[in-house]
Amino acid sequence: MKLYDSGRSPNPRRVRIFLAEKGLSVPLVPVDLGKLEQRDGAYLAVNPRGRTPALELDDGEVITESLAICRYFEELHPEPPLFGTGPLGRARVETWQRRIELELLFPVMHVFRHTHPHMAALENPQVPAWAEANRPRVFDFLAFLDGHLRTRDFVADSFSVADITGPYTIDLMKPARLAVPEELAEVRRWHHLIAERPSAKA
């Protein structure tokens, strides 16, 4: 088994953090996005969609999409559970995982990809008006999330994949030139709490 990884890209980092939380180590194969290696024939033979990460199994089958890879490791190595416990616990993780993706990660990504000069090759055409439309959505959701975190350390019952997606999205806010407002103390506390976990360095 090997994981095609691109160090600077956000999605592979999500999988590396997940693996670190599981205490797992998988051989990494670097794909240099700076050189657009993800669009080379060699990599397109692995993942024809030209996206990283991708997990190649020993028989050559490839699993793509970060969350599909994370779920696969959750099945193979259930402890510690990172997608929740029991039907309701898993539903709570999934509700928040989806909310954070749809209402925070994707808006932040849109701001980043449609404003940052380095993204011009990947996001073609860049649409600055679309970045602007997403900016207030980021702050609206962060305020909602702050209220939710007022009574808990993690978004669901215990540390989960949603607590990976959320803080890692907040890290992405910096290159997108977005900042968590000072008054959102709970979001800031949560971000710091998770940044102190050893997995954050993965």
Add this chain to the structure above:
Amino acid sequence: MKLYDSGRSPNPRRVRIFLAEKGLSVPLVPVDLGKLEQRDGAYLAVNPRGRTPALELDDGEVITESLAICRYFEELHPEPPLFGTGPLGRARVETWQRRIELELLFPVMHVFRHTHPHMAALENPQVPAWAEANRPRVFDFLAFLDGHLRTRDFVADSFSVADITGPYTIDLMKPARLAVPEELAEVRRWHHLIAERPSAKA
């Protein structure tokens, strides 16, 4: 248990089809998006994010996000399995479910929401240039999907949630004024095959 549902909206339909495939029936509570009822105080008390569907359990807890609701029913009623079987089978469903969402559903939704006059209240501001940027992505992914379907009736090992998300997205192409190209015979066959299932009327 009751499901807040808005008949004309795409996400609630995804859950209704899922329930029909499971042979399950859940009392529906209508939320009229035409009257923007999803933004009324009464509904915001159910789902503060103002989105449908939402599943309210008997103790008052609410699960939101279509896929979180579908996964919850999969846990309670595992047969027939609609998220795949076994770690690898489930990974295949998840890979395709994600690909179809990220590379087909979301681009189609962007075209629809940023061009259709009826969407002006929900998608504010509409950014026509963003709709245009998404149009070629729809056709690029459909061509890829057509190749994948050449050797199979369903995107993974058997009918799954990805075969709900995909054809339902193709139904959404019509109001977005997008059409599956004539030459993509496999996508058309797949769409017809699934439209003939009783669940398509849900």
